[in-house]
Structure formats: C-alpha cells, structure tokens
Amino acid sequence: MRLVILEDYDQASEWAAKYICNRIIQFKPSQGRYFTLGLPTGSTPLGCYKKLIEYHRNGDLSFKYVKTFNMDEYVGLPRNHPESYHSYMWNNFFKHIDIDPNNAHILDGNAPDLQAECDAFEKKIEEAGGIDLFVGGIGPDGHIAFNEPGSSLSSRTRLKTLAMDTILANAKYFDGDLSKVPTMALTVGVGTVMDAREVMILITGAHKAFALYKAIEEGVNHMWTVSAFQQHPRTIFVCDEDATLELRVKTVKYFKGLMHVHNKLVDPLYSMKEN
Amino acid sequence: SNKSVSDAPIVQFTNCRILRSHQLQREDLWVRQGKILNPEKLFFDEKGSADIQLDCKDSIIAPGFIDVQINGGFGVDFSLATDDFKSGIDLVSQKILSHGVTSFCPTLVTSPPSVYHQVLPQLSIRNGGAHGAGILGAHLEGPFISKEKKGAHPEHCLRTFEAGAFQDLLATYGSLDCVRIVTLAPEMKRSSEVIQELTQRGICVSLGHSVANLAQAEEAVQHGATFITHLFNAMLPFHHRDPGIVGLLTSDKIPMISDGIHTNPAALRIAHRAHPKGMVLVTDAIAGMGLAPGRHTLGQQVVVIDGLNTYIAGTKTLSGSVATMDTCVRHFQEATGCSVETALEAASLHPAQLLGIEHKKGTLNYDSDADFLMLNDDLYVQATYIAGEEVWRQDALGM
Numbered sequence: 223m224r225l226v227i228l229e230d231y232d233q234a235s236e237w238a239a240k241y242i243c244n245r246i247i248q249f250k251p252s253q254g255r256y257f258t259l260g261l262p263t264g265s266t267p268l269g270c271y272k273k274l275i276e277y278h279r280n281g282d283l284s285f286k287y288v289k290t291f292n293m294d295e296y297v298g299l300p301r302n303h304p305e306s307y308h309s310y311m312w313n314n315f316f317k318h319i320d321i322d323p324n325n326a327h328i329l330d331g332n333a334p335d336l337q338a339e340c341d342a343f344e345k346k347i348e349e350a351g352g353i354d355l356f357v358g359g360i361g362p363d364g365h366i367a368f369n370e371p372g373s374s375l376s377s378r379t380r381l382k383t384l385a386m387d388t389i390l391a392n393a394k395y396f397d398g399d400l401s402k403v404p405t406m407a408l409t410v411g412v413g414t415v416m417d418a419r420e421v422m423i424l425i426t427g428a429h430k431a432f433a434l435y436k437a438i439e440e441g442v443n444h445m446w447t448v449s450a451f452q453q454h455p456r457t458i459f460v461c462d463e464d465a466t467l468e469l470r471v472k473t474v475k476y477f478k479g480l481m482h483v484h485n486k487l488v489d490p491l492y493s494m495k496e497n
Numbered sequence: 498s499n500k501s502v503s504d505a506p507i508v509q510f511t512n513c514r515i516l517r518s519h520q521l522q523r524e525d526l527w528v529r530q531g532k533i534l535n536p537e538k539l540f541f542d543e544k545g546s547a548d549i550q551l552d553c554k555d556s557i558i559a560p561g562f563i564d565v566q567i568n569g570g571f572g573v574d575f576s577l578a579t580d581d582f583k584s585g586i587d588l589v590s591q592k593i594l595s596h597g598v599t600s601f602c603p604t605l606v607t608s609p610p611s612v613y614h615q616v617l618p619q620l621s622i623r624n625g626g627a628h629g630a631g632i633l634g635a636h637l638e639g640p641f642i643s644k645e646k647k648g649a650h651p652e653h654c655l656r657t658f659e660a661g662a663f664q665d666l667l668a669t670y671g672s673l674d675c676v677r678i679v680t681l682a683p684e685m686k687r688s689s690e691v692i693q694e695l696t697q698r699g700i701c702v703s704l705g706h707s708v709a710n711l712a713q714a715e716e717a718v719q720h721g722a723t724f725i726t727h728l729f730n731a732m733l734p735f736h737h738r739d740p741g742i743v744g745l746l747t748s749d750k751i752p753m754i755s756d757g758i759h760t761n762p763a764a765l766r767i768a769h770r771a772h773p774k775g776m777v778l779v780t781d782a783i784a785g786m787g788l789a790p791g792r793h794t795l796g797q798q799v800v801v802i803d804g805l806n807t808y809i810a811g812t813k814t815l816s817g818s819v820a821t822m823d824t825c826v827r828h829f830q831e832a833t834g835c836s837v838e839t840a841l842e843a844a845s846l847h848p849a850q851l852l853g854i855e856h857k858k859g860t861l862n863y864d865s866d867a868d869f870l871m872l873n874d875d876l877y878v879q880a881t882y883i884a885g886e887e888v889w890r891q892d893a894l895g896m
Contacts, residue, residue: 301541312537317525323544 223438223451224458225477226484227466231426234462235269238357238424240488241458242274243283245355245420247492251287256325258289258347260356260415262367263310266424267359275318282493285321289350291343293358293367293415296404297331297381305395306331329379329408340379340408347414356418360425363387364433364446368409371445377411412450420456423448428464435468502543505530508885509547513871515558516841517861526558528867531884535863553871556879559841560859561599561868562822563848565678566636566726566779568604568795570786576605576796578612582619590629592787594889596821597844597878599868600631600858602677604781606796607639607650614671622675625868625883633852634677637670638726641681641691642706646731649809649816650706651797662687663694676700677852680726682707683717696721701851704742706731711744718745724851727781728768729760730815746771759815762832769833776843777851778825783807783817827876837876 228234242259251257261267277283295307303309308328316326327346333339347353358366363385369377370385384392389403396402415421425434437448438459451457466474510526517524527534527547539545569575571592573585586603593601603620605613617635625631640656647655658665667673679695680703681688692702704717705726710733714722725732725742733741740746746768759781760768769776780786785793785802792801792810795817799810802819809816820828822844830840849859857866867885870878881889 302537308541309537312540316540317536323540323546326540328541 223454224480224484225438225473226458226460227474227478227481228460228462230462230464231269234424234426234460235267236273237488238267238270238422238460239273239277240491241422241460242270242355242357243277244488244492246283246285246288247494249354253287256287256289256350258291258350258353258355260353260358260410260418261290261292261311261315262357262359262424263292263294263307264359266426266430267357268314270357270424271315275315277493278319280493281495282491284494285319288321289325290321290327291347291350291353291410292328294407294409295329295331297336297406297408299331299404301330301332331404331408336381336408340381343379343408343410344414347417353415353418355420355422356415357422357424358415360423360430360433360437360448361388362391362429362433364436364448366412366415366423366448366450368407369412369447371447373412373444373447375416375442375444375447375450376413378413379408379410382407382409412447416450416454420458421451421454422458422460423451425459425461425465427462428467430461430465431467431469434459434461434465439469439473502545503530506548507534507539507545508549508551509536510551510553510558513553513556513558515861516560516838516845519838519842521557521838526861526869528885531867531886533861533863533865533867538863556871556873557837557841557876558861559870559872560845560849560861560865561630561870561881561883562597562778562826562844563633563852563859564593564598564601564780564782564822564844565633565777565848565851566604566638567593567598567601567782568606568817569784570782572784572788572793574784574794574796575603575616576608576612577794578608578615580615580619582616586620586632587629590625590632593630593822594881594883595878595891597823597826597870597872597881598630599625599870599881599883600633602633602636604636604638607642607647607654608796609654610669610671612796613637613669617670617672617675620675625888627883627886627888629888631868631883633854634675636678636680637676638680639706640669641666641679641685641688642731643682643684643708645708646682646706646733648706648731649795649798649800649814654797657685658688658691659686662690666691666695673698673700678703678724680705680724682709683722684709684713689716689720692717692720692722699853704732704745707742708733710739710741714742714745715748718748724777727759727779729764746775759818765829765832766834769829769835773835773839775847776829776839777847778822778829778844779848780820780822780825781817782819782821786819786821788819823876823878830876840876 246257249257299306301308368382436446442449507529514521527536570589640654678701702722703724703726735743783795790802800816801810826844846859849855868883871880879891
C-alpha cells in the first residue's frame with residue numbers, strides 16, 4: 223500500500239482530489255471509453271469533492287466521460303430525504319459538475335426487490351468494464367462502505383443491517399435522534415471494491431485513528447473489513463496527522479519519508495485545458 | 498430528448514443568489530414549461546439536464562412582486578367610467594413589469610354604482626406574459642367606508658349596507674366574479690354578515706377607511722377579515738386604551754397589514770417589528786405614477802403630484818402614491834433596516850399568502866409559476882420574467 227500522510231484535513235482532501243484529477247486526465251476518457259469511479263459519502267470526502275468541483279469550475283477537469291458508482295444507500299429512506307445518499311451526492315457533487323445523469327449510479331434503497339437491485343448494480347459495474355478507481359472511507363469500526371464487522375471479505379453488493387457503532391456515528395445527521403437513523407442499507411461488498419483496479423481510502427481525524435491502526439498494522443480480519451485491502455495490489459491510504467495517532471512511530475516515519483515519491487503522483491497537476 | 502417527462506426546453510439560471518426558504522441561497526434556478534423545476538428530480542428520475550444555461554452575473558433572483566392595491570398609473574385611472582377599460586389595464590400591466598410587478602389587483606376607489614357596472618364586466622382574471630403582469634382580480638376599496646375617514650374618496654358616493662346587507666353590496670358592485678379583495682369599514686351596521694358572505698365566496702376582506710374601535714375590528718376578524726388597508730392611514734390612531742384597528746397588529750388572526758410609502762419610518766418599524774410575517778407592501782399608486790408632476794384624476798377627484806406626495810387638489814389630504822413597487826421595497830428595507838430577504842418577501846410571499854395563492858405564486862419553490870426578477874444588490878430590478886420568459890430587461894442606458 224501507499225500511506226500518504228498530510229498535515230491536516232484540507233491538505234489531505236486536496237491531495238486526494240489532485241490524485242483523482244490526474245488519474246482521470248491521464249486516462250484520456252472519451253466517447254465509448256469512460257473512466258469509472260467508485261464514490262463514498264459522509265463527512266470525510268466533502269473537502270475532496272469541493273476541490274474536484276473547483277477544478278471543474280476552472281475548466282481543468284470534466285466529468286463528461288466519467289461513470290460513477292456510489293458505495294451505498296440507506297434502505298427505506300425516501301430518495302428526496304435530505305439525508306439520503308442521493309441527496310448527498312446531488313448537493314455535494316453532481317449538481318456542480320457536468321456528469322451525464324445516465325452515468326451516475328447509486329443503489330436504490332426503495333427498490334421493490336432489494337437483492338435484485340444489488341445484483342443489477344454488480345452487473346452495471348461489470349458492463350462498465352469494472353471500476354478504475356474506487357474511493358472510500360473508513361468507519362470508526364473499521365468498515366468499508368457498510369461492510370460492518372463480521373462481513374465476509376469476499377462479499378458482493380447486498381443488504382446489510384447497520385452496526386450500533388455506525389448508527390451512533392450517523393445519528394448526528396438525524397438530529398441526534400437514534401430512532402430516526404435507518405437501520406439497513408444496500409452496500410457494495412468488500413469483494414466488489416477489491417475488484418477495482420485501484421483503491422483509495424480517505425481517513426482523517428483522531429476518531430478514525432484506531433480503525434486505521436487495526437486496518438493496516440494488524441492482520442486481515444473480517445472484524446475490521448478495511449484490512450482486506452492489504453491484499454489489494456494498488457491501494458492508497460490518504461490521511462491527516464490525527465488519523466495516524468495510533469500507528470507506530472516507525473510506520474509513520476517510513477511513509478512520511480516517501481512523500482517526495484508520493485507527491486510525484488499529484489505534481490504536476492494535469493488539466494484538460496492542455497488537451 | 499434527454500428527459501422522460503417532457504420535451505420542453507429546460508433553462509438553468511446560474512451564478513445567482515435565489516430567495517428560497519426565507520434566505521438568499523447560492524443555488525441555480527431551473528425552469529421548464531413556465532414553472533420552477535426540481536433539478537434533483539430531473540437528474541435522478543428523468544436523467545435529464547439543462548438545454549440552456551444562463552449566467553446571471555451574481556444577480557439576486559426573487560419571486561415577482563405582487564401589488565394588491567394599485568389604482569392606476571401612466572395616465573390610466575381604473576376608477577374612470579369608460580367602455581375601453583381594456584386599453585388602460587393593458588397599458589398599466591405592461592408598464593409595471595419594469596417595476597418588478599408580475600401580478601396585481603387593479604383597485605377601484607369609491608365610485609358610483611354606474612362605474613362598477615360599466616367597468617367590472619370588462620375586467621378579466623388572466624395570466625401575465627410579455628403583454629404584461631398577470632391580473633389576479635379587482636380590489637374594491639369602498640364605497641362601504643366611513644365618512645370620517647374617507648380620505649380622498651368622494652363623500653357623495655359613500656354608501657351603507659344597513660338595509661340589505663350583502664344584497665346591497667352586490668347591487669352596488671353588480672358582479673363579484675372578478676373581485677379578489679374588498680376594503681370596508683367594519684363599524685358599519687351588518688358588516689359581520691357582509692364579511693361572512695364575502696369570505697365564503699373566497700373574497701379577501703380588508704379593514705380600512707374606518708373609525709372602528711378594537712372590539713369592532715376584532716369582530717370583523719372573527720367573521721373572516723384578514724387584511725388591513727394602508728395601516729395607520731384612514732383609521733383611528735393608536736390609543737393605549739383602545740388601539741382601534743391598529744390594535745390588530747399583534748393578533749394571531751390578522752396576518753396581513755399593508756403599507757406603501759406614506760408612513761413615517763418609525764411607524765413603519767413599529768408595524769414591521771410587531772408583525773414581521775404579516776407585512777404586505779402595496780403601491781396604492783394612482784394615475785400619475787410614471788408621469789410628470791402635475792394634475793391627474795383619481796376616480797371622481799382631481800389630485801396634484803408634488804414629488805413623491807399626492808394630494809387632493811387644493812388640500813393637504815393625501816391620496817394614493819406615485820412610488821413604484823420596487824421603490825417601495827427599497828424604502829421599506831431602508832426604513833426598517835430589515836434584511837433583503839424580508840423586504841422582498843413583503844412584496845411577494847406575503848401578498849401571495851394573503852390571497853391564498855402561495856402554492857403557485859410569491860415563491861421560488863419547485864412547481865411554482867416561474868414569475869421572478871433579477872435584481873442587483875441595491876434591489877433595482879434588472880430583468881423581469883413571467884412563466885419563465887423574459888418580459889422586461891433594463892437596457893444599458895438604464896431606461
């Protein structure tokens with residue numbers, strides 16, 4: 223893995239956005255040859271989305287030939303509910319960029335047959351040629367997407383019941399009222415994300431530090447599902463200083479020492495204007 | 498086509514601040530088929546996107562203004578007996594687009610029954626467009642008002658409905674088909690019956706030109722009155738032992754008050770602070786609005802314009818105003834120090850709520866009629882849109 227450590231949330235968000243920007247532009251997407259991106263929700267990626275929107279507004283990055291697949295969506299929440307992941311993606315990303323609505327895929331948590339919806343999602347990813355870059359986050363319980371502790375590391379897109387840790391973490395979006403938080407969600411599986419050609423996990427904040435430690439310094443374990451990516455050939459963990467608080471000094475020093483190598487991935491920052 | 502619901506073109510107004518949920522928000526405004534469109538629904542349900550994107554250069558976008566008390570303008574007097582009412586209405590409705598008014602209630606002051614019988618049948622409720630602002634229905638101010646507070650209304654035309662109550666009113670006006678608002682004095686005998694009948698027919702009853710005490714005013718409200726015509730003017734002044742009509746300001750059941758430009762800024766502030774959600778701005782404009790100072794008619798009277806003041810000729814009795822709606826909005830904002838959002842809502846949302854039409858007018862909510870304005874930060878109207886079409890634009894020369 224690459225462990226890219228930036229000083230604070232803003233710098234981590236910017237590094238991640240630059241990386242995504244460069245990957246898309248270097249791919250040279252065009253009609254019939256789309257760049258496929260897996261996308262997360264939550265508070266962690268907000269800064270990254272803001273930067274991507276900025277690059278788009280400046281004319282440096284277009285999403286015209288990008289297809290996106292979101293990781294998850296709540297079950298039973300009306301699609302236009304302000305806390306649904308559809309609303310999140312619209313307000314924080316889609317409405318500000320030029321993506322074709324036909325290319326923005328999010329699981330439908332109100333589908334009449336939820337498993338069929340999940341199977342159809344897997345099929346859409348397959349038809350799109352697989353995911354080029356899956357961007358994700360980590361829960362305080364070490365989960366990737368809604369693959370809660372105990373999820374099979376070979377799992378595919380399916381219905382999951384949320385763990386208490388996740389419900390507690392999400393209560394802040396529902397006026398702090400636990401009874402209002404959805405208890406189930408549709409989520410891509412650990413196996414689904416592992417199939418991506420490249421994976422980038424964003425981890426910021428001290429409250430995620432223990433999960434990061436479990437994910438990269440301990441063994442592969444279905445109780446900390448992000449640990450599965452130790453076995454992925456191309457994973458990047460982008461974090462801020464606070465997220466490294468539970469890591470060994472040796473680990474942090476080693477990867478900080480590699481920053482000059484890591485930074486070659488984002489510097490120079492490409493622009494579609496040059497093409 | 499890229500949409501499943503309709504092939505009609507979708508316009509996205511970008512780089513603007515829109516008035517929504519009582520705040521100016523940095524959001525785009527989407528319009529299709531004359532209505533405000535929900536872009537999120539368009540994106541996820543129809544997989545649609547904009548056909549045209551317009552850069553609004555950081556303008557404020559607000560719902561179009563609704564003027565519920567306007568007696569005429571540009572030389573037209575709505576209370577004049579004429580067989581060609583249509584030309585006058587057409588002229589005024591077209592000219593007020595530049596003031597930001599997208600819907601209005603042509604107002605008739607106290608007149609003889611012959612005038613109502615001749616003029617009202619020529620009025621029709623109609624949608625606005627390039628031809629002019631939409632007509633919501635007439636506002637009949639008088640003749641069932643108090644002699645002591647007649648203001649500029651002609652005394653010989655005042656009437657009571659003591660004898661036949663609602664039937665008297667109906668006989669006087671001839672028809673109520675296109676009437677939206679009636680201003681009357683509630684202390685008049687049998688007013689409660691009349692108010693009830695009018696309210697049952699969906700007509701808004703407003704209290705004004707009256708010497709009613711608080712008890713009489715409250716009774717009127719209980720029977721359905723929901724508005725006060727030009728608060729403070731043509732009514733008893735506030736008295737601490739009997740506040741009269743002014744005392745309705747803080748009641749739950751009288752959400753609406755109106756004021757144009759003829760009130761001391763301090764009085765304006767008091768009214769606004771007592772009832773911020775109930776403030777409805779009107780122009781009470783007369784024929785002289787938009788014309789040079791001098792002599793003009795107002796129904797049966799002659800009035801003189803001197804600056805922003807208009808008086809009955811030879812007197813100091815105020816009679817209507819020549820201030821335009823956008824001037825009223827700016828004056829209100831300045832005098833009360835309220836937010837831009839509040840000032841804009843007093844001329845759009847609140848009049849719409851008064852008339853019970855806020856589900857389609859007076860807001861920029863999804864599925865509302867796309868009647869809106871582009872304004873600069875000083876609240877000068879730069880462009881007027883009705884049903885999503887541009888119907889007026891400030892040209893470079895500022896004309």
